[in-house]
Amino acid sequence: MKLPNWFKIIWWVFLLIIVSVFLYNRYPHLTAGTSTTADIFIFLIWVALCLLPLFEELSFFGITFKKEVEKLKSDIAIQFDNLKTDIKNTINLQVIMPTAGQIPPSQVEESPKRRPIEFKILNTLWTKQVNKFPDFSGVWTFRINANAHEFMAFREAGNKLLGERLIGETDQGQFYLTPQGFQYCKEHYKEFGSDQWWPEETINEENLKKVLQKT
Numbered sequence: 001m002k003l004p005n006w007f008k009i010i011w012w013v014f015l016l017i018i019v020s021v022f023l024y025n026r027y028p029h030l031t032a033g034t035s036t037t038a039d040i041f042i043f044l045i046w047v048a049l050c051l052l053p054l055f056e057e058l059s060f061f062g063i064t065f066k067k068e069v070e071k072l073k074s075d076i077a078i079q080f081d082n083l084k085t086d087i088k089n090t091i092n093l094q095v096i097m098p099t100a101g102q103i104p105p106s107q108v109e110e111s112p113k114r115r116p117i118e119f120k121i122l123n124t125l126w127t128k129q130v131n132k133f134p135d136f137s138g139v140w141t142f143r144i145n146a147n148a149h150e151f152m153a154f155r156e157a158g159n160k161l162l163g164e165r166l167i168g169e170t171d172q173g174q175f176y177l178t179p180q181g182f183q184y185c186k187e188h189y190k191e192f193g194s195d196q197w198w199p200e201e202t203i204n205e206e207n208l209k210k211v212l213q214k215t
Contacts, residue, residue, distance in 0.1 A: 019045055033146040034173045116195065117150065117157040123192035125167065125177045126185040127203045134207040136182055141174035142197065186212060 022042055029035050128140040144154055158175055161167045166181035177185065185192075 031146050032173075033143055033151070034171075115157060116193075117153045118161060119192045120195045120197070121154070121157055121161060121175065122166070122181075122185060123189075123194075124196040124198070125175065125181070126189055126192065127196060127201065128198075129177050129182065129185075130207045130211055131201065131204045134204075134211050136179065139168075139176040141170055141176040143172070143174050144197065 019042060023039075026035065026039050026042075029039065124142065125140065128142070129136075132138070132140045144151060148154070158167065158169070161175075161181070162169060165178055166184050167175050168178050169175055
């Protein structure tokens with residue numbers, strides 16, 4: 001069935017307005033870094049509506065617009081692949097609350113190849129966790145501002161670590177070490193390097209010795 005051109009125009013404008021209103025209402029959450037998977041999904045739909053309006057050809061007011069399917073096809077596919085990965089990580093995430101004196105051994109047989117941003121997240125969490133809660137009686141959490149230039153890389157690396165169950169995430173989008181992640185850091189912290197957020201606060205050596213002495 002071939003729809004008339006005027007119906008396509010009205011339908012496209014209607015969808016664009018609805019999605020834009022939704023994103024406007026969710027804007028504070030998007031800028032604060034507390035967006036949900038649904039927010040990301042709706043944002044991708046909004047981008048698709050703006051750049052690729054679901055029509056092979058659209059004509060109105062004497063102007064003709066044609067979408068470049070082959071040129072943008074791969075970009076859209078990549079965005080949806082990333083979205084599926086985010087959804088999978090969210091579903092598979094299991095938050096393990098710490099129990100005093102019971103930190104399970106690491107289940108990671110071999111350290112995967114990591115990017116610098118992953119080491120930076122782990123190093124920040126490890127340093128502050130050892131300084132604040134060396135006995136793992138509580139967890140130290142953090143996030144970076146959504147306007148930061150490295151925010152997208154931060155979220156991508158965080159999703160990978162979430163999938164490995166090395167870190168958890170609060171409802172406010174704050175990252176923290178899981179018991180498995182704490183054990184992983186004990187075994188691999190020498191690989192992290194020195195890069196971290198708030199580098200002026202170095203690790204407490206006395207606390208570190210206590211942590212490493214515990215089995």
